[in-house]
Amino acid sequence: MDQVKFGAELISRLMDHLCSQLPGCTGAGLSVWPEGKLVRAIGAAAELDAEQLAGGAGPLVDASRDERQVSGKVGGMDVVAVPGSWGNSGPVVLTVYLDHEPGVADLKAIEEIEPLVATAAAVVEFCAGEVLRADQMVRMVQHRRYIEQAKGLVMGARPSAPGEAFELLVRASQHANVKLRDVATALVLIVGGTLEDSAEEVVEPPAVAFDVARRLWEALRK
Known part of the structure; x- marks a missing residue:
């Protein structure tokens, strides 16, 4: 099985699962900053993550720079941006878009799935065909x-x-x-x-x- 294809598919499935657990979820994305690279995105995240990365501003960028969870509004939607793993190039950031202000249940669901998404991203980004990258x-x-x-x-x-x-x-x-x-x-x-x-x-x-x-x-x- 192709490793990169499998990894990307795994990330998409995890994001789909996350959105299915959150009523009012309109999309989710995963990116790396400061590289400004969009790893994967579904729904509204495809456009709104790309917009923040291109402009260098927004909750996604703030979460990356400050290495902390950030909530805010983008494109009229509420977004929660969570920095996942910290590598030499910067954190991997998970963004989740909602049609309402995130509540306790929303944040709990995001917190539970984020480590899985971040780990899957690390496998795709750093372990595809290069053994030494596993150490990273x-x-x-x-x-x-x-x-x-x-x-x-x-x-x-x-x-x-x-x-x-x-x-x-x-x-x-x-x-x-x-x-x-x-x-x-x-x-x-x-x-x-x-x-x-x-x-x-x-x-x-x-x-x-x-x-x-x-x-x-x-x-x-x-």
């Missing part, structure tokens, strides 16, 4: 895990919602112009001394990431 995909999954671990540390040190903890990490990384994944990994190493999954080939974050993470942790503990 593994690192993307690791980065995602470290960001989640760092969020947990922030929430434990200063009681806050997951979104607030994530925003704090984003602000710290942006203020120092350091990649979020590096700050998150450094924070996990500083607090825990090691990484939970005991990965053997993790690239150690740069010194500046440790400086940012250390200052953030000290501020949280005050």
